[in-house]
Amino acid sequence: MTSANDHHERVAKLTFAAVYPHYVTKVEKKGRTREELHQVISWLTGFNEKALQKQISDQITFKEFFQRAKLNPNAHLITGxxxxxxxxxxDNxxxxxxxxxxxxxxxxAKGKKMEKILRTE
Structure with missing residues (x-):
């Protein structure tokens, strides 16, 4: 297995619940709110608040998380x-x-306007 394949496999096995607190810490440390984080996650995945909490409590992997998600059709506009x-x-x-x-x-976390983050501008 190549190192790229190893990396993709590790990403797939990570649980969303393990990474989520790091997202919260990152945005709150920069003065943003958990609600704004949830808005961003919801935009990308289609999960409402209740569904997002279920993904966390179910301790699902990122693979399962994105299988359950309805990816925003404008996700391809995320670049950088x-x-x-x-x-x-x-490519994976x-x-x-x-x-x-x-x-x-x-x-x-870097303070971008929500309209730019959600690709509505």
Missing amino acids: VICGYRVEEI PLTQQVRYLDKLVDEL
Whole structure:
């Protein structure tokens, strides 16, 4: 197995519940709110508040998380570098979807306007 395949496999097995608190900490440390984080997650995945909490309590993997999600049709508009990779060039669909989420959380933490994060401008 190549290192890229190892990386994709590790991403697939990570649980959303394990990473979620890091998202919360990242955005709150920069003055944004948990509600704004949920708005961003909801935009990308289609999960409402109750469904998002269920994903967390079910301790599902990112693979299951994105299988259950209804990815926003404008997700392809998320571009840029995250974790050293251009999100639009990632060839593994699941890893790309996880990096989409990472990029949105990063943009929120960096203080971007919600309209820009949600690609409505």
